[in-house]
Amino acid sequence: MIDKQQLIKRFISYVTIDTESDPNSDTTPSSAKQWDLANKLAKELKDMGMSDVSIDENAYIMATLPSNVEHDVPVIGFISHFDTTPDFTGANVKPQIVENYQGEDLVLNAEENIILSPDYFEDLLLYKGQTLITTDGTTLLGADDKAGITEIMEAMKYLINNPQIKHGTIKVGFTPDEEIGRGAHKFNVEKFGADWAYTMDGSQIGELEYENFNAAGATVKVNGKIVHPGYAKGKMINSMYFATEFINALPRLETPEHTEGYEGFFHLYSIDGLVEETTLKYIIRDHDKDIFEARKALLEKVVFDLNTKFENEVFEIDIKDQYFNMKEKVEPVMHIVDIAEEAMKALDIKPLIKPIRGGTDGSQLSYMGLPCPNIFAGGHNFHGRYEYVPVESMIKATEVICKIAEITAEKYKG
Template sequence: MSQVINRFLKYVQMDTQSSEDSQNTPSTGKQLDLAQLLQKELTDLGLSDARIKEGYVYGTLPANSAKAIPALGLIAHMDTSPDFSGENVKPKVIESYDGQEIVLNSEHNLILSPRDFPELLDYIGKSLITTDGTTLLGADDKAGIAEIMTALDYLATHPEVEHGKICVAFTPDEEIGRGADHFDVAGFGADFAYTLDGGPLGELEYENFNAAKAIVKIKGRNVHPGSAKNKMINSILLANEYIAKLPAQETPATTEGYEGFYHINDIKGDVEETTLYYIIRDFDQDSFTKRKATMLNLAEELNQIYGSDAFSLEITDQYQNMKEKIIPFMHIVEKAQAAMEAVGVKPLIQPIRGGTDGARLSFMGLPTPNLFTGGHNYHGRYEFIPTFAMEKSVEVILKIIELYAKEDLH
């Protein structure tokens, strides 16, 4: 197997799931296991400044050219999603995929089928890496880490390849929205950067959702059901009413492209109290603001019926659309596009229906669009990645570096 695949298979077997329930940085200590491994690997490659700071891994490959080449950053995140188990990952390598169903786990009858995931048919004859059906795979974002490390290894072992300063960072807690909280932009030292945190082959993204989370708390009144008439207020039923009043066709399952949504991703409760957990997403700032207002107004409308304190709502902004911060530096996107075309990858320029560390970093003074890693179906048991896409990602990274090295800004 190629170096990038070997690295990937090693990294995914380390459990690095983050946790929203923890306020520590990183949110889980097990992320530090991978951080320490990556620091050692960077040191072994000759990066004398490889370091861990507040759970972030940093390192710099110095320029080997006298030209004035911009300092380029490469970033990926170490944690995996809390949405599904990342413990005891057992990756399965499928050689030369034949277009048929893939049995992930016969004991539990878990099948990865092209009927459900037709994009599988794009990879007939290619090698795939899948889960065993009991965990996620972790290509989000250990594929990005493996690709960056492999490109860095190539540069470190091929000093004849001209390049500017290459700054590398691996972040914790991206999956819970905290990946940029303690990022040391000044210490990182890059003029601009790329996150390697995208999906299928060719993705190139410099637009993302505006994002917020909303917590709706609903108070009820519990009495014995045998004598409850005109006394009981069932908070679960009130929660149902709130959910039903939001637009049914504006959910993740019914939207695509630039369409925004409301997404309820958790609910906890009983008769006395129920809590709804939402995320709100939209590309357009005005529409995003209206979505937040819709949720607030709905709570107030229902309070007019059920009492002024029946519904309470807390909305917290998470990140913004990076587009406005990237547009003044479109050469970053153009270089990535040219690099993909040069290595035989068709660029797929589209908005990210999500967010990356790059979205927040772009507002912290580090313009950071996003590049593909090759993976599909992140955050669940049906995650898979074609191996050739990872190898192409390494080629794209190296080609971007080469294209910038051809310039001299003196």
């Protein structure tokens, strides 16, 4: 049995370390404070008896649990990231533990009247009778993805302490900067040495994902001209007004708040404007590769059409691909998804196989030669003050890791 209190203690020790990544930094890791948790994890891996523990100059951590069977078994890996999103503060996280949750509203912060309510977050009702870990309403929690790290660490400890569970060689990898899209950029797949891996970076219990968005980022620069407003007629070009022309030229309902499932979107996430210059930043997402390419082409066309309309080079655009749908790389080796599904069913977990409306390290790693589906880590409402994780989901995720290792060894017994 997984030790519930030990798991909680480990998780809290991780989330109370600030590891927010910084998209404006060119270093790896992007923030020096990520080293605080990285070094802690490397030490803990060594202390628990893992082999070949390494932490490189970019804070990528790898370790090995040697096989305890004599027959050949494919090498499998489990991967999570230790940074947290810059979307919301991860400093001074003060987790709150709610025992035996019964479906009531949870007052996260009475002073600021911040309430976690099942009236708004209906998934809470799935966890009646369970232990929840929440924020205090002023920070995120960091279950994305310190829940995944906790589960991998607890699973390795459990397998080490229970050698009667037979398994092949298992690799563990922890990465920085996943939240800013760089988690796999400097991951050494050859050094890792796994035939396939799983990221423990999903949400609700049962999630099993091998499809994700194709993703790109777009920066639209709108050029204006500033003159004295008292003498501006026929001379001033207010870039902010022109920027609204671009915004309104895109399909209004193809945005995150109006889409679900396989539906893609354009997401305007930043505006920085003055009369002289306005910058719009978008992310473009779609599961379908052809529609994804069409979305990028539409942005280019809008820029062309608006520049033609205003008879001026007012608009400039720069589009960069970020990652692609891992489905293309996982489908040829679908047995790795089947093994995870079998593990869940063996533990009485209903698999929820669905597309990721986002990306993981696994999407990039799959294109780097390491097929890498994604498994639930248990958290909900990531990237904000309403984030929470049921402890029982974390225990189940830990058990799934152990069961995948056991099933893989059994399948290749010969």
